Amino acid sequence: MTTQPRPRRRVAIAGLGAIGKAIARELDRGGVDGMALEAVASADPAKHRGFLQSLQTLPRVRTLDRLWEEADLVIEAAPSRLLREIVEPFVSRGKSAIVMSAAALLDNPDLIDIAKANGGQIIVPTGALIGLDAVTAAAVGTIHSVRMITRKPVDGFRGAPFVIDNGIDLDRVDAPLKLFEGTARQAGKGFPANLNVAVALSLAGIGPDRTMVEIWADPSVTRNTHRIEVDADSARFSMTIENVPSENPKTGMITALSAIALLRKMEAPLQIGT
Numbered sequence: 476m477t478t479q480p481r482p483r484r485r486v487a488i489a490g491l492g493a494i495g496k497a498i499a500r501e502l503d504r505g506g507v508d509g510m511a512l513e514a515v516a517s518a519d520p521a522k523h524r525g526f527l528q529s530l531q532t533l534p535r536v537r538t539l540d541r542l543w544e545e546a547d548l549v550i551e552a553a554p555s556r557l558l559r560e561i562v563e564p565f566v567s568r569g570k571s572a573i574v575m576s577a578a579a580l581l582d583n584p585d586l587i588d589i590a591k592a593n594g595g596q597i598i599v600p601t602g603a604l605i606g607l608d609a610v611t612a613a614a615v616g617t618i619h620s621v622r623m624i625t626r627k628p629v630d631g632f633r634g635a636p637f638v639i640d641n642g643i644d645l646d647r648v649d650a651p652l653k654l655f656e657g658t659a660r661q662a663g664k665g666f667p668a669n670l671n672v673a674v675a676l677s678l679a680g681i682g683p684d685r686t687m688v689e690i691w692a693d694p695s696v697t698r699n700t701h702r703i704e705v706d707a708d709s710a711r712f713s714m715t716i717e718n719v720p721s722e723n724p725k726t727g728m729i730t731a732l733s734a735i736a737l738l739r740k741m742e743a744p745l746q747i748g749t
């Protein structure tokens with residue numbers, strides 16, 4: 476019997492931060508069968524020269540608007556304000572985009588329409604969260620409520636718009652402090668670099684206006700901790716994940732691993748999980 480290798484999928488990465496570099500390393504070492512890293516975009520290519528030269532195969536360095544020329548699939552791993560610039564050129568040409576800055580999708584909902592009209596695809600990995608398989612399954616039936624409680628070390632919230640707008644002095648937080656309670660949509664706006672997980676959860680389940688979120692700055696935790704509580708007609712479940720922060724204290728280490736696992740699944744002859 477002869478085996479039929481599928482054409483290799485060409486991958487681009489937009490943003491070489493905590494997530495982008497981890498995925499680049501894995502693709503470069505051949506960790507995803509059937510995919511190759513062709514191109515990257517970085518805010519400061521000179522800063523990343525050492526990193527890029529440490530790879531076995533040097534990818535092309537392109538600006539965000541030229542990445543689509545080099546790849547079939549882009550991994551968006553950049554600041555959320557760049558979502559549109561990264562995703563639109565791909566999905567408008569029938570290509571795919573893996574989106575890490577999920578919260579920014581709420582400000583750019585028409586990207587989904589553009590993908591639909593052109594045969595493109597936007598894929599949001601489970602990322603730093605847990606249980607999106609069960610939530611999407613429960614959503615086939617009726618979900619009554621979804622709640623998420625996030626606790627992070629205080630430093631994880633530095634620079635968050637909600638913290639700045641409300642004049643919260645994080646240096647004075649010496650006991651667990653509830654920073655916020657509201658919907659996933661509000662959480663995504665107030666904490667765009669912290670609560671992508673809440674928006675991903677809401678998109679998997681009952682939407683950003685019915686998914687409720689609590690956010691705590693907690694000096695007693697060292698891990699980014701997310702608990703979800705779901706009540707549906709098919710099941711009731713709660714799950715907690717305690718993430719080791721990556722080189723970016725706002726971002727759990729497992730986030731990049733989730734994207735790598737997704738890439739492997741896209742190419743796998745056996746796929747496990749919803």
Ligand SMILES: NC(=O)C1=CN([C@@H]2O[C@H](COP(=O)(O)OP(=O)(O)OC[C@H]3O[C@@H](n4cnc5c(N)ncnc54)[C@H](O)[C@@H]3O)[C@@H](O)[C@H]2O)C=CC1
Pocket residue numbers: 489490491492493494495516517518519539551552553554555557574575576577600601602603604667668669671672675723725726727730
């Ligand atoms: N979905 C999820 O579960 C999670 C999502 N995230 C989100 O994923 C995104 C990436 O996260 P990290 O890697 O931790 O962030 P990071 O801050 O470590 O990396 C972002 C990178 O983008 C680069 N960048 C800035 N402007 C650029 C431009 N014009 N062109 C190319 N690159 C540019 C920055 O220089 C930086 O290296 C963020 O939006 C973050 O909030 C983070 C954690 C979990």
Ligand SMILES: O=C([O-])CC(=O)C(=O)O
Pocket residue numbers: 603667668669670671672673699700718725726727728730
């Ligand atoms: O890594 C985490 O704990 C979650 C995170 O930053 C996000 O959802 O943006």
